[in-house]
Amino acid sequence: MISSEVETMSKNITIDELTRVEGHGGIEISLKDGKIEDVKFNVFEGPRFFEHAIKSVYYEKIPDITRRICAICTASHSLASIGAIEHAFDVKVTPQTQALRDILIHGEMIESHALHVFMLALPDFLGFPDAIHMASKHLDAVKAALELKKTGNMIHTAMSGRDVHGMNDRVGGFSKIPTEKQLIEIKESLEAVKPTTELAVKLLAGFDLPAYNISENTLMAIDPGEQFGFLGDSILVSDQTVHPETDYEKLTNEKVVRHSYAKHSTYKGKPFMVGSLARVQLSNKKLEGTAASLYKEHKDKLQQRNTISNNLAQAIELVHSVDRARDVIEQLLADGLKQEALTEFEVYASRGINAVEAPRGLLYHDYTFNDDGTIMKSNIITPTAQNAANIEKDARIIAENLSGKPEAELVKALEIMARAYDPCISCSVHLVHL
Amino acid sequence: MSKPKLGIFSLTGCGGDQLQILNMEDQLLDLVSRFDIVDFQEGSSRKVDGDIDIAFVEGTVSTEHDLKKLKEIRARSNVLIALGNCAIEGCIQSMRNGETTLSERLKDVYGVEEGFFDAKLSKPITEYVDVEFSIPGCPVEKEETLRGITSLLHGDSPPYYSYPVCVECKLNEYPCVIVEEGKPCLGPLIRAGCNARCPSLGLDCIGCRGPVEGAENFAAEYQMLLDKGYTKQDIMNRLRVFCGELGDDFLGGGDDE
Numbered sequence A: 001m002i003s004s005e006v007e008t009m010s011k012n013i014t015i016d017e018l019t020r021v022e023g024h025g026g027i028e029i030s031l032k033d034g035k036i037e038d039v040k041f042n043v044f045e046g047p048r049f050f051e052h053a054i055k056s057v058y059y060e061k062i063p064d065i066t067r068r069i070c071a072i073c074t075a076s077h078s079l080a081s082i083g084a085i086e087h088a089f090d091v092k093v094t095p096q097t098q099a100l101r102d103i104l105i106h107g108e109m110i111e112s113h114a115l116h117v118f119m120l121a122l123p124d125f126l127g128f129p130d131a132i133h134m135a136s137k138h139l140d141a142v143k144a145a146l147e148l149k150k151t152g153n154m155i156h157t158a159m160s161g162r163d164v165h166g167m168n169d170r171v172g173g174f175s176k177i178p179t180e181k182q183l184i185e186i187k188e189s190l191e192a193v194k195p196t197t198e199l200a201v202k203l204l205a206g207f208d209l210p211a212y213n214i215s216e217n218t219l220m221a222i223d224p225g226e227q228f229g230f231l232g233d234s235i236l237v238s239d240q241t242v243h244p245e246t247d248y249e250k251l252t253n254e255k256v257v258r259h260s261y262a263k264h265s266t267y268k269g270k271p272f273m274v275g276s277l278a279r280v281q282l283s284n285k286k287l288e289g290t291a292a293s294l295y296k297e298h299k300d301k302l303q304q305r306n307t308i309s310n311n312l313a314q315a316i317e318l319v320h321s322v323d324r325a326r327d328v329i330e331q332l333l334a335d336g337l338k339q340e341a342l343t344e345f346e347v348y349a350s351r352g353i354n355a356v357e358a359p360r361g362l363l364y365h366d367y368t369f370n371d372d373g374t375i376m377k378s379n380i381i382t383p384t385a386q387n388a389a390n391i392e393k394d395a396r397i398i399a400e401n402l403s404g405k406p407e408a409e410l411v412k413a414l415e416i417m418a419r420a421y422d423p424c425i426s427c428s429v430h431l432v433h434l
Numbered sequence B: 001m002s003k004p005k006l007g008i009f010s011l012t013g014c015g016g017d018q019l020q021i022l023n024m025e026d027q028l029l030d031l032v033s034r035f036d037i038v039d040f041q042e043g044s045s046r047k048v049d050g051d052i053d054i055a056f057v058e059g060t061v062s063t064e065h066d067l068k069k070l071k072e073i074r075a076r077s078n079v080l081i082a083l084g085n086c087a088i089e090g091c092i093q094s095m096r097n098g099e100t101t102l103s104e105r106l107k108d109v110y111g112v113e114e115g116f117f118d119a120k121l122s123k124p125i126t127e128y129v130d131v132e133f134s135i136p137g138c139p140v141e142k143e144e145t146l147r148g149i150t151s152l153l154h155g156d157s158p159p160y161y162s163y164p165v166c167v168e169c170k171l172n173e174y175p176c177v178i179v180e181e182g183k184p185c186l187g188p189l190i191r192a193g194c195n196a197r198c199p200s201l202g203l204d205c206i207g208c209r210g211p212v213e214g215a216e217n218f219a220a221e222y223q224m225l226l227d228k229g230y231t232k233q234d235i236m237n238r239l240r241v242f243c244g245e246l247g248d249d250f251l252g253g254g255d256d257e
Helices: A059-069 A074-088 A095-126 A139-160 A180-205 A245-252 A276-282 A289-301 A307-335 A383-401 A407-420 B016-022 B028-033 B064-076 B102-109 B142-153 B165-171 B177-181 B218-227 B232-240
Strands: A002-006 A010-015 A025-032 A035-043 A218-223 A234-237 A242-244 A350-358 A361-369 A375-381 B005-010 B036-040 B052-058 B060-063 B077-083 B119-124 B133-135
Touching: A010 A407, A025 A383, A025 A407, A035 A383, A059 A074, A059 A361, A059 A375, A074 A095, A074 A139, A074 A350, A074 A361, A095 A139, A095 A180, A095 A307, A095 A350, A095 A407, A139 A180, A139 A307, A139 B028, A180 A289, A180 A307, A218 A276, A218 A350, A218 A361, A234 A245, A242 A245, A245 A350, A245 A361, A245 A375, A276 A307, A276 A361, A289 A307, A307 A407, A361 A383, A383 A407, B005 B016, B005 B064, B016 B052, B016 B142, B052 B064, B060 B064, B064 B077, B064 B119, B077 B142, B102 B119, B133 B142, B218 B232
Parallel strands: B005 B036, B005 B052, B052 B077, B077 B133
Antiparallel strands: A002 A010, A010 A025, A025 A035, A218 A234, A234 A242, A350 A361, A361 A375, B060 B119
């Protein structure tokens, strides 16, 4: 829905509600005498007060609540939450648990990126209102995308118990170890959908990147260690600095703004971007195999200063996650699955902080526990909240660069830009400062 | 005959119930071809005004904006279905409704006074409008939702479960996690329809499908968990997540700790 109010001197250009994004948000640009007065990324998804709700809750129950912050990033919230608890109580997990968690997070990337790339972002570039109308001309691609998405959900189901808000991944390990048969089925499915991930790269690399949004852009992502991935203990910034995850408050500097239930983040006084583009740019040397060669082939279309190239970065990650999940499964099958029980441990008064990469970028969970293992206070910072200020920065640049153009053109550009962040607005609305 | 007009709407929540519709990868294209989809904000930029034959609404009413939107949807819709625990019971954002006020929460989480935003105390949609049917769960089960949609297409009602999770657990012959392991399973109180998924994984039911209609055994469950050594605070926290605004009048003065 688009509306425009013209007064004598000032004018508002408003996208009331962004479509093909998760959750409820809009963009508002105020002009006065032809100049931009203000730009707002309005987040009007209602507040959900998760940090308030979990007060006094026993640690064991926390991930069951916090994974419900978001449906499409449910496994990322699960793993961030479980990791923060494990850090608090110094819980060690086995290599098999680490491998199964790695598969789970790759599954989430596959499911989420397949949905965003094919069903939410591509219709813009191909000129359709949605994937269903796109299917009338590109039926094979839409069917292939659904198979790819389904493979991501197969992983969710095998590892966590179901597609959304699974419960099998626990503090200390997995309640029920997936069967060898499940792993073999996932492996076969991953091999079958690999060409679809390459198709995603080919399709997105085939479009010219718009230039209307190019601007200075700071990137932030987890340091994945030796191989490209989504789990780690420190944070990389595009100014070449590296920070421990426990310093996340210095990296985000959140503040409340009136037009948004998502707080805004800045780093050294400036907005920054998290997500696929940040990960791929900051760790591209760690990509391997097909993902590495596709990155080399198309790196001119992966530009730090052009946030719309986040779509192509997601496609590169799809290729990586399909290959990597298959490799980890092959190793597990070669080693033989072990029936491991959850790690046992004691609770005590303590604090634990953990960062993971959700599909949309860095996610932090920070918990402080009482000595009986119940939660005293918490802080959760989601990727879309971190990106909110950067989305406003881009919206301002676009409004400046397209001033004088027809309003419909500006609105379309704003929508394409915002959608490229793959915003997850439900996630963003309950950031806490206790 | 023209296709029925379908709207899929979300208020405040995690988006998980409409995601479960998108997760029907094998049936999605066939399913959407049976309808004229007039509104699906998460999936499409297409919006068509006017009457709706079937509307699905997920989420809670947590802002004035949510309430206005809900009332508009109700006025346009012939059949309105509450989709998921948020819409039916209020889920996590309502779990402290009996305990803390909106202004305490705003101060706690955002450090601001009431009125800074247009926030309301979160309530399920059933507090504000009548609904013809509801499909429970956090999130809803894909198969149940698919059956619900196809039933409606044929003029029938969605499935309804009038018995608790324990029934499905016993039919599957899973070991009882309360009896065998002393886990705080909520299965005796909770609507079936998930095929006892949590016990199948060796876990206690956390209650995500909400209380079975007419559940009168809250006090018995509470007493049983107290006897097993769980604290009042822990038991109440577990019950409140998916069971709506739950006072403690059912406790009948049960002993604490």
